[in-house]
Amino acid sequence: MNKNNHSLNLALLSIIFLLSKPSHQSLADIDVGFIIPNPRLFKAYIALQFWKLSITSDPNGFTSNWCGPNVCNYTGVYCAPAPDDPDCLTVAGIDLNHANIAGTLPEKLGLLQDLALFHINSNRFCGTIPDSFRKMQLLFELDVSNNQFSGCFPSVVLCLPSLKFLDIRFNQFEGEIPSAVFDLKLDALFLNSNKFTSSLPNNIGNSPVSVLVLANNNFDSCLPPSLTKMAGTLNEIILANAKLKGCLLKDIGLLNQVTVFDVSFNNLVGSLPESMGNMKSLEQLNVAHNNLSGAIPNSICCLPKLENFTYSYNFFCTEPLACLKLKVKDDRQNCIPNRPFQRSPMECKAFYSHPVDCGACGCLPRRPAPSTASAPTTLAAAPNHPEDWGAFSPGHLHHS
Numbered sequence: 001m002n003k004n005n006h007s008l009n010l011a012l013l014s015i016i017f018l019l020s021k022p023s024h025q026s027l028a029d030i031d032v033g034f035i036i037p038n039p040r041l042f043k044a045y046i047a048l049q050f051w052k053l054s055i056t057s058d059p060n061g062f063t064s065n066w067c068g069p070n071v072c073n074y075t076g077v078y079c080a081p082a083p084d085d086p087d088c089l090t091v092a093g094i095d096l097n098h099a100n101i102a103g104t105l106p107e108k109l110g111l112l113q114d115l116a117l118f119h120i121n122s123n124r125f126c127g128t129i130p131d132s133f134r135k136m137q138l139l140f141e142l143d144v145s146n147n148q149f150s151g152c153f154p155s156v157v158l159c160l161p162s163l164k165f166l167d168i169r170f171n172q173f174e175g176e177i178p179s180a181v182f183d184l185k186l187d188a189l190f191l192n193s194n195k196f197t198s199s200l201p202n203n204i205g206n207s208p209v210s211v212l213v214l215a216n217n218n219f220d221s222c223l224p225p226s227l228t229k230m231a232g233t234l235n236e237i238i239l240a241n242a243k244l245k246g247c248l249l250k251d252i253g254l255l256n257q258v259t260v261f262d263v264s265f266n267n268l269v270g271s272l273p274e275s276m277g278n279m280k281s282l283e284q285l286n287v288a289h290n291n292l293s294g295a296i297p298n299s300i301c302c303l304p305k306l307e308n309f310t311y312s313y314n315f316f317c318t319e320p321l322a323c324l325k326l327k328v329k330d331d332r333q334n335c336i337p338n339r340p341f342q343r344s345p346m347e348c349k350a351f352y353s354h355p356v357d358c359g360a361c362g363c364l365p366r367r368p369a370p371s372t373a374s375a376p377t378t379l380a381a382a383p384n385h386p387e388d389w390g391a392f393s394p395g396h397l398h399h400s
Contacts, residue, residue: 036069037089040082040114044071044091047111055103057124062099082114083138093117097143100124110135121145121167129154141165145190153177153196158184169193169213182207192216192238205229215240215262222246222363228254240286241265246363247356248292253278262286264310269293269356276300286310288330293356298322315343315351 036042052066062075071091072079078093091112102124110132116139126148133139133156140162150172157166158180166181167190176198177191183206192215200219205226210233220243230237231254244266253275255261261282268290276282277299283306293315301309301322308328311319316334323329332341335348342348 034069036071040088040090041069041071041079043111043113044077045069047106047108048074048077048091050106050108051103054106055101057100057102059100062096062101078117090114093119095119096123098122102126105130107132109133112136114138116140116162119143120147123147125149127151129156131156133157134159136160138162143167144171146170149173153181157181164188166190177201179203187211189213200224202226208233210235212236213238214242217242219243220245222361223249223252225249228252231255231257234258235281236260238262239266244268245361246270247358248273248276251275255279257281259305260284264288264290266290267361269361270358271356272296272300274299277303280304282306284308287314289313291315291351293317293335293351296320296323301326315348317348317352 036045048066048071052063055063058064064075066074071077072089076094076096076099077091078095079089080092082088082090092114093116094112095117097119098121100123101120104127105125107130109130113135115136118136118139119141121143122145124147125144128149128151129144133142137160139160142157142160142163142165145167146169148171149168152175153173154168155178157163158178163184164187166184166186166188169190169192171194174195174197177196179201181189181191182201182204186207186209188211189207189209190211190213192213194217196217196219198219199221200214200223202224203226204224205228207230209230212230212234213236215238222245223239228249228251234255235257237255237258238260240262241264244263246268247270248263248268250273252273256279258279259281261279262284264286265288268287270292271294272287272292274297276285277297280303282303285300285306285308288310289312291314292311295318296311296316298320300306301320306326309323309326310328310330312330312332312334314334316331316336319331319334319336319339323331331339333343335343335351
């Protein structure tokens with residue numbers, strides 16, 4: 001090997017170590033006894049070798065060929081001409097999805113400064129996302145989903161100006177979601193199935209995403225009013241099992257480009273807003289397993305593209321005939337007369353004896369208490385008044 005090239009490699013390596021955070025690996029762990037075409041690929045070689053040393057299990061041998069100078073031939077590593085120098089080859093993508101690899105992400109991965117794609121979903125990586133990722137100014141897609149990462153929200157993603165796709169679902173991240181996440185110019189945001197506990201921030205409507213999935217977290221939150229500001233871009237929103245409370249926004253129907261709307265398995269109360277009849281793009285609507293009540297607006301079941309409407313395990317008291325004509329619907333465990341598998345008359349009467357107050361959860365101003373001279377206010381609008389559940393004979397309300 002040419003002594004000058006070997007000296008250059010050693011010099012670059014020394015600079016890298018001086019500028020990097022301390023690591024448990026040492027210079028002796030990395031073989032640099034060969035020629036690497038350009039400094040960018042040399043940095044990539046160092047980063048990938050440190051990553052390989054951080055891997056504790058690779059049962060399928062994905063990284064078994066991660067040796068030698070030809071990093072572009074490594075499994076899961078993809079090279080392309082550098083955006084600022086078409087004559088210079090660089091590592092542009094990492095794809096180790098479904099590799100079942102265990103280990104951590106070393107700080108040296110920050111040397112992959114030309115990376116546009118980083119996909120490692122469905123592995124067993126743990127620890128945190130290195131702060132050195134902030135050097136990946138070209139990173140467009142970051143997918144670390146379905147791993148064992150933990151700790152606070154990886155704030156380093158807030159420093160990635162090119163990021164459009166962020167997927168950190170199915171991990172063990174916890175604590176608050178920084179409100180700044182919703183100011184990022186993302187197209188898709190997947191934060192579901194973690195242990196986040198913060199309330200949904202008021203600036204959620206600033207996000208330009210087309211897909212927003214926040215399900216299976218512990219927000220204990222109301223729906224922020226700004227949510228409807230996403231009308232211009234939002235196509236899918238999934239907030240299932242997120243401990244949402246309060247009522248649905250009256251103007252939720254402004255989300256007229258949404259095709260999938262799922263708020264199932266929460267603690268929502270009140271009725272379905274009439275404005276939902278304006279969601280002309282809606283194909284899948286799931287509000288099951290809440291405490292919603294009142295009459296289902298006919299306009300919802302007449303939506304032109306609606307194929308699946310799931311509203312089981314609530315306290316709805318009427319449903320229009322149009323709902324029964326949908327391809328797929330589920331109305332079980334409600335309080336709907338003459339429908340099978342409904343709640344008992346006693347359960348329905350007990351529920352409707354307490355008026356719904358959207359402000360009780362702190363989402364809206366509290367409704368003033370009714371005067372003693374006036375009758376209790378109820379959700380109106382049903383052919384059979386909710387307060388009359390006791391008048392139904394057992395045959396009118398079927399229950400399992």
